[in-house]
Amino acid sequence: MSEHIYLNFIGGEWVASEGGETLQVHDPATSEVLHAVQASTPADVDRAVAAAREAFETTDWKENAERRATALHKLAQELARRQDHFRDFLIREAGKIFPVARSEAAMIVKTAEYYADLTRWIYGRTAQPTPNALSILVREPVGVVGIITPWNMPLALLLRPLAPALAAGCAVILKPAEQTSGITAELVKVIAEIEEIPPGIVNLVTGVGETVGAHLASHEDVDMISFTGGTETGREIVRLSAGNLKKVSLELGGKSPNIIFADADFEAAVKGALAGAAFWNAGQVCTAGTRLLVEEPIHDAFVERLRQAVPKLKVGPGTQRVHVGPVVSEEQLNRVLHYIEVGKEVAELVVGGRRLTDGELAKGYFVEPTVFDRPPLESPIAQDEIFGPVVTVIPFKDVDDAVHIANATRYGLVAAVWTQNINKAFSVAKRVRAGTVWVNAYGVLFQNVEFGGVKQSGHSRHYGLEGLYEYTHLKHIYLQLP
Numbered sequence: 154m155s156e157h158i159y160l161n162f163i164g165g166e167w168v169a170s171e172g173g174e175t176l177q178v179h180d181p182a183t184s185e186v187l188h189a190v191q192a193s194t195p196a197d198v199d200r201a202v203a204a205a206r207e208a209f210e211t212t213d214w215k216e217n218a219e220r221r222a223t224a225l226h227k228l229a230q231e232l233a234r235r236q237d238h239f240r241d242f243l244i245r246e247a248g249k250i251f252p253v254a255r256s257e258a259a260m261i262v263k264t265a266e267y268y269a270d271l272t273r274w275i276y277g278r279t280a281q282p283t284p285n286a287l288s289i290l291v292r293e294p295v296g297v298v299g300i301i302t303p304w305n306m307p308l309a310l311l312l313r314p315l316a317p318a319l320a321a322g323c324a325v326i327l328k329p330a331e332q333t334s335g336i337t338a339e340l341v342k343v344i345a346e347i348e349e350i351p352p353g354i355v356n357l358v359t360g361v362g363e364t365v366g367a368h369l370a371s372h373e374d375v376d377m378i379s380f381t382g383g384t385e386t387g388r389e390i391v392r393l394s395a396g397n398l399k400k401v402s403l404e405l406g407g408k409s410p411n412i413i414f415a416d417a418d419f420e421a422a423v424k425g426a427l428a429g430a431a432f433w434n435a436g437q438v439c440t441a442g443t444r445l446l447v448e449e450p451i452h453d454a455f456v457e458r459l460r461q462a463v464p465k466l467k468v469g470p471g472t473q474r475v476h477v478g479p480v481v482s483e484e485q486l487n488r489v490l491h492y493i494e495v496g497k498e499v500a501e502l503v504v505g506g507r508r509l510t511d512g513e514l515a516k517g518y519f520v521e522p523t524v525f526d527r528p529p530l531e532s533p534i535a536q537d538e539i540f541g542p543v544v545t546v547i548p549f550k551d552v553d554d555a556v557h558i559a560n561a562t563r564y565g566l567v568a569a570v571w572t573q574n575i576n577k578a579f580s581v582a583k584r585v586r587a588g589t590v591w592v593n594a595y596g597v598l599f600q601n602v603e604f605g606g607v608k609q610s611g612h613s614r615h616y617g618l619e620g621l622y623e624y625t626h627l628k629h630i631y632l633q634l635p
């Protein structure tokens with residue numbers, strides 16, 4: 154049976170790449186080919202950028218908030234209607250387990266709704282700088298925005314920049330990760346049916362990051378790149394964008410500390426550690442709490458609880474009732490297994506540490522949830538983002554030691570602190586360098602609360618009002634009065 158081939162979406166038309174090449178997309182649970190997408194060329198990117206520019210300059214999209222609000226409300230309604238479709242697609246293409254796929258399919262509805270509501274609330278400011286003058290600050294859309302996304306939450310991380318970019322009045326070119334380009338095309342199909350969105354406002358160009366993504370990032374007629382992905386790729390995006398000094402928004406990797414004090418509610422902290430480790434997405438979550446900092450007096454008991462709990466997590470395809478699905482690709486599998494081997498040399502392996510190949514798992518990319526104890530602080534498993542089901546436990550002595558270890562990586566995405574002492578919680582929350590600090594919780598995110606990193610985890614903010622303002626700039630109009 155010949156596989157389905159997804160096309161690019163440029164200027165309101167579904168079109169094949171000029172180069173005629175395609176890329177195959179695989180099911181991570183079986184390694185079977187699911188479908189193919191266009192392996193686009195720089196010429197395809199040029200066409201998409203031209204279409205976006207034309208739509209941005211010649212339609213009333215950027216000035217018609219009413220039209221944009223209606224469009225985003227319709228998008229939210231259509232996404233709500235097709236939640237089961239997107240859930241099932243996430244299970245097949247991204248290797249998600251059922252509840253995680255279901256919650257991602259629900260999350261994008263909320264994101265579209267939230268920014269649909271905010272579309273009519275884009276206000277500027279006025280000021281009176283001198284007695285005979287009026288300053289009017291108008292919030293305008295940035296313009297043509299390239300949105301480059303990763304595979305680990307392909308819909309949630311697409312809607313997170315896309316909805317505010319559309320709400321602000323921008324035109325966009327979407328460049329999804331190679332592994333999850335099919336589901337992105339499914340989402341664009343929904344957008345293509347919304348008549349309020351003029352042709353050319355949303356374009357899709359799939360293909361290899363180093364070709365399509367890189368050309369988009371270096372394009373002279375793109376005003377902004379909104380990038381979510383790895384820190385090294387983010388660095389490359391900054392270099393590529395230097396030609397026209399376009400605005401760059403970066404949401405990058407993490408190696409987040411989950412800090413557990415001896416006075417914490419022990420069972421709640423164990424649950425928070427397991428959930429925070431993101432085994433539910435095979436560890437492939439930027440906010441994963443992969444460094445478990447545990448205060449010395451409870452360290453041994455805590456590790457013992459992990460030794461008992463982690464092997465009970467059932468690993469398998471997301472189509473079954475399991476706790477942990479596959480990692481996304483063979484490349485990712487090899488990367489994770491490499492880190493596990495390095496870990497075995499420098500730290501104590503508490504549980505896990507193997508690829509699983511029994512029975513029907515044989516052809517998929519399954520890794521046992523793995524816990525290491527006491528790695529050297531400078532070792533790769535304590536410093537690098539592994540992006541697999543692997544956590545490290547690091548003991549600490551007191552507040553100062555916890556803060557020192559928490560800050561001792563190049564990342565600064567999120568952190569959590571578990572304690573019943575509010576003063577200690579606040580002290581740590583203020584001193585840890587991260588974009589979000591949870592107290593007695595892990596991983597909670599809301600559409601109306603800003604999210605983003607510091608240090609090499611990036612510096613943009615998504616969600617909330619700031620997430621909308623990312624896609625605008627303030628113009629100052631000065632009026633000299635008589």
Ligand code: NAD
Pocket residue numbers: 301302303304305306310328329330331360361362363365366367368370381382383384386387389390404405406407438439440538540566606610611
């Ligand atoms: P990646 O950096 O390899 O790829 C991300 C996107 O960039 C893909 O679409 C890819 O095709 C494209 N790309 C690759 N090379 C490029 C280049 N030279 N120029 C332009 N584009 C290029 O990341 P990934 O493996 O897809 O995703 C995992 C990473 O994403 C992890 O590091 C994770 O922490 C990060 N992430 C961050 C957040 C956040 O909000 N901070 C959220 C999710 C994932």
